[in-house]
Amino acid sequence: MNNAQRPDPDSPDVGPAAPDHRRPGDPDFYRQLKTEVLDGRLWLDRAIVLAYAALAGAVVVLFTLLIERAFGLFSAMTARAWWLPLLWTPLLTAGIVWLTRRYAPMSAGSGIPQVIAAQDPSLDEAGQHGFVSLKLAAAKLLLGTAGFAAGLSIGKEGPSVQIAAGVMLRSRRWLSARSLTPQTLLVAGGAAGIAAAFNAPLAGVVFAFEELSRRTDARFSGVVIAAIVLAGLMGISVFGDKAYFGAVDIAPPGWHLLLPGLMVTVVVGLLGGLFAKLMIITLTGGAVRGPLPRWAAPMRPLLAVRRRWPIRFAAALGLMIAVIGLAAEGATFGSGIEPAAQLLHGEAPPAALAFGPLKFLTTWLTAWTGVPGGIFAPALATGAGIGYDIAVLWGDGGNTALIAIGMAGFLAAATQAPITSSLIVMEMINGRPLVLSLMAVAVIAAAISRMISRPLYATLAASMLARFKYSRSS
Numbered sequence: 001m002n003n004a005q006r007p008d009p010d011s012p013d014v015g016p017a018a019p020d021h022r023r024p025g026d027p028d029f030y031r032q033l034k035t036e037v038l039d040g041r042l043w044l045d046r047a048i049v050l051a052y053a054a055l056a057g058a059v060v061v062l063f064t065l066l067i068e069r070a071f072g073l074f075s076a077m078t079a080r081a082w083w084l085p086l087l088w089t090p091l092l093t094a095g096i097v098w099l100t101r102r103y104a105p106m107s108a109g110s111g112i113p114q115v116i117a118a119q120d121p122s123l124d125e126a127g128q129h130g131f132v133s134l135k136l137a138a139a140k141l142l143l144g145t146a147g148f149a150a151g152l153s154i155g156k157e158g159p160s161v162q163i164a165a166g167v168m169l170r171s172r173r174w175l176s177a178r179s180l181t182p183q184t185l186l187v188a189g190g191a192a193g194i195a196a197a198f199n200a201p202l203a204g205v206v207f208a209f210e211e212l213s214r215r216t217d218a219r220f221s222g223v224v225i226a227a228i229v230l231a232g233l234m235g236i237s238v239f240g241d242k243a244y245f246g247a248v249d250i251a252p253p254g255w256h257l258l259l260p261g262l263m264v265t266v267v268v269g270l271l272g273g274l275f276a277k278l279m280i281i282t283l284t285g286g287a288v289r290g291p292l293p294r295w296a297a298p299m300r301p302l303l304a305v306r307r308r309w310p311i312r313f314a315a316a317l318g319l320m321i322a323v324i325g326l327a328a329e330g331a332t333f334g335s336g337i338e339p340a341a342q343l344l345h346g347e348a349p350p351a352a353l354a355f356g357p358l359k360f361l362t363t364w365l366t367a368w369t370g371v372p373g374g375i376f377a378p379a380l381a382t383g384a385g386i387g388y389d390i391a392v393l394w395g396d397g398g399n400t401a402l403i404a405i406g407m408a409g410f411l412a413a414a415t416q417a418p419i420t421s422s423l424i425v426m427e428m429i430n431g432r433p434l435v436l437s438l439m440a441v442a443v444i445a446a447a448i449s450r451m452i453s454r455p456l457y458a459t460l461a462a463s464m465l466a467r468f469k470y471s472r473s474s
Contacts, residue, residue: 404438
């Protein structure tokens with residue numbers, strides 16, 4: 001090679017290639033910019049998802065307005081004729097159960113287990129719609145409203161999860177194939193339902209990842225949060241930006257509350273675990289993982305009666321719920337939010353000392369009937385009543401801190417979702433001074449509950465999924 005052909009060693013174009021310091025999987029800025037900003041189809045998918053999120057929030061707001069009117073009607077009827085629930089509640093309960101079993105069996109119960117079951121990867125599109133769909137959302141809305149008109153001890157939060165998830169899942173038909181998975185849409189919708197129902201967006205975010213799904217791709221967490229924000233804005237636009245229970249005057253806890261607070265924690269942990277155990281036994285017929293425990297053996301004939309005559313059984317339980325409600329001067333009818341609010345504001349509702357145990361009983365009996373309805377609000381009310389009872393026993397019945405930690409602890413024990421439970425109560429009462437106490441109580445109560453019962457929603461979801469697959473194969 002002559003000098004003319006020999007390359008110049010000082011030339012920048014000569015020598016070994018510069019090392020590429022990028023590792024496999026590192027983002028390419030310009031490629032990501034083109035994908036995230038300049039992709040028109042991606043922006044259309046985002047717009048569709050956000051529009052459905054806003055629609056889901058609006059439907060939950062509509063559900064809230066309907067159940068308020070329905071329970072107001074029940075209260076007005078009871079005020080005119082105190083004995084009317086003895087006829088009205090069992091008859092309407094039987095009618096709701098008949099309609100549910102005939103036309104929308106998967107709308108029964110809370111709705112949260114259905115959303116968890118619909119995320120099973122073995123289900124096809126038809127299987128997912130067997131648990132969550134617009135049809136089931138409409139049935140949940142109407143039958144849940146009827147449950148409030150009957151005075152049953154139910155809440156709107158679980159139904160709101162299934163309703164909002166059904167609306168969000170419907171958006172999948174308009175999205176591109178590379179867009180969000182059905183599982184992500186279900187999680188986003190369910191969390192949006194909690195946020196809109198409780199006006200608690202932070203609790204909605206945590207609920208999405210603590211209870212609904214632990215497998216959601218982190219890339220789509222922004223979509224989940226956006227759906228929660230939009231659904232929450234729908235509620236704020238109608239009901240205002242205020243805490244669910246209003247401004248509650250709670251002093252920061254001190255060492256003087258250590259012993260009574262520990263007593264509340266242990267009691268609600270034990271009772272919440274028992275509640276979850278009873279729910280699992282009665283709603284699955286004792287068919288989950290072996291025979292009934294020895295202490296529950298007397299329930300076996302009742303389980304057989306429910307299987308054979310579900311409508312009559314529901315009417316009988318409706319009559320029991322009516323009798324208990326009348327004995328409690330109406331305090332146990334409905335979600336129980338109003339009596340809980342009275343306790344938090346230093347007022348004593350009717351039958352205040354008996355309110356917690358009676359609310360526990362009526363909520364369990366209502367769930368056993370098989371009507372569509374949730375347990376979040378009744379569980380909060382039960383915890384408030386138990387906290388009040390222990391506060392009275394301790395000689396400080398007006399201590400709202402013990403009532404608040406009773407709410408968080410019982411809900412955490414019943415659902416075994418401690419972070420969600422503590423944040424829900426914190427946002428509902430605007431209780432920042434109690435945030436660490438609420439979290440500590442919720443974690444301990446959930447740990448006690450796990451010694452007694454399996455996780456409520458996951459167990460019910462597994463039972464539903466097994467029955468659904470069996471029915472499809474037979």
